[in-house]
């Protein structure tokens with residue numbers, strides 16, 4: 458590949474940036490990816506320069522590691538496992554305490570290059586990592602606040618083997634499908650357990666839980682890609698709240714469900730119980746994306762114009778085994794899918810523009826993790842209660858507390874009745890009002906009383922019916938403390954149906970996550 462357009466793109470980028478401090482790493486004399494040559498910084502260019510070029514696997518890993526080293530106080534790289542051909546699936550993490558979950562700090566992930574030939578997301582996440590690091594160091598207050606209050610994980614390439622196949626053909630030559638699958642010829646976004654069919658079955662029965670649906674045994678009889686397994690372990694280990702998976706081939710943001718409620722309908726609006734919230738999440742991306750907001754119908758993605766460039770996945774086209782449905786139905790995590798543009802393997806000159814268009818949407822989306830409420834669930838001695846359920850009246854989808862008893866519940870503005878409950882404890886109910894604008898989730902804690910100790914536990918304390926904000930820096934989430942109902946949980950001597958599932962989750966951190 459010629460180096461001239463690359464240099465021109467880099468120079469154009471340099472000129473276009475308001476703050477001159479943002480540019481270069483290297484003129485990248487070797488975009489084909491000579492693995493062992495360390496890229497030297499050309500003299501005169503600051504270390505914050507982002508090279509708006511395609512990155513080979515080795516270049517990607519190097520940039521991520523170098524970024525983590527430069528921002529070692531707030532960044533770290535780790536691997537969640539390996540691809541079929543043995544490449545580490547490298548994540549860069551940003552947080553005020555990298556490597557650790559902090560109490561009540563929400564976790565969010567962005568995943569690119571699920572389809573090996575859809576490469577824009579991979580590059581954008583590599584640039585985002587460098588941008589977050591540079592801006593943090595430069596003292597950008599928005600980025601500092603984001604990193605101080607959020608744990609962000611970026612996996613630029615979920616399918617590094619497929620990428621190699623597509624990159625060998627190169628931009629302009631790569632077709633619509635070559636390199637899409639992993640090295641076993643599996644489509645990773647069709648390879649997750651189909652919990653959506655199970656969801657539709659369960660949802661028709663009243664009073665049955667439809668969240669945290671277990672994976673059935675027969676799923677493991679099929680071919681499961683190591684990349685899929687790595688993602689599943691990852692999301693079972695970290696209490697992710699929010700996620701986006703980045704694709705290419707169109708220009709639209711889609712949200713679950715991806716699998717139609719009528720299996721034989723190729724297109725059918727199939728909302729989750731969190732339809733309102735998912736729409737807000739999708740809009741948080743699309744509404745600040747200049748191309749998605751472009752009013753011309755003949756543009757890329759113009760057929761989604763009337764819908765504001767967002768769509769329910771199954772209403773677009775239905776498919777089974779997708780990652781987003783799995784996130785929502787198996788864990789607490791809400792995931793949307795972003796189609797970044799009509800060209801799956803854009804030429805190098807287009808990468809800087811793609812970054813410019815998606816930077817604000819990505820930041821705006823990351824900040825959405827601070828919507829709704831969060832808090833801790835403890836017993837009366839202050840001991841955290843893990844796996845407690847947080848229910849919201851009218852939304853049949855519970856989230857559960859993490860091992861430290863902390864939880865996050867993304868909720869749209871308005872009034873909600875929230876209930877916390879756990880086996881062996883009585884329910885606690887609170888009314889929460891979520892304002893239109895908020896920068897930090899309203900804090901709502903729950904203290905659970907053991908079951909069967911009588912009404913003396915329900916003495917209304919001074920805090921009752923006292924609207925107040927528990928989080929001085931956060932939004933004024935108004936909380937009414939309602940008198941808890943004396944009604945007990947359905948008395949069941951036996952364990953609930955999902956009990957075995959929770960107890961079967963290994964309490965040990967898998968070793969692969971410790972490989973920092």
Ligand SMILES: *[C@@H]1O[C@H](CO)[C@@H](O)[C@H](O)[C@H]1NC(C)=O
Nearest residue numbers: 553597598599601602603605
């Ligand atoms: C973020 O945390 C750092 C380190 O504790 C601190 O110096 C900085 O002022 C914080 N910035 C914001 C905006 O919270």
Ligand SMILES: [Zn+2]
Nearest residue numbers: 572575704705
């Ligand atoms: Zn895709």
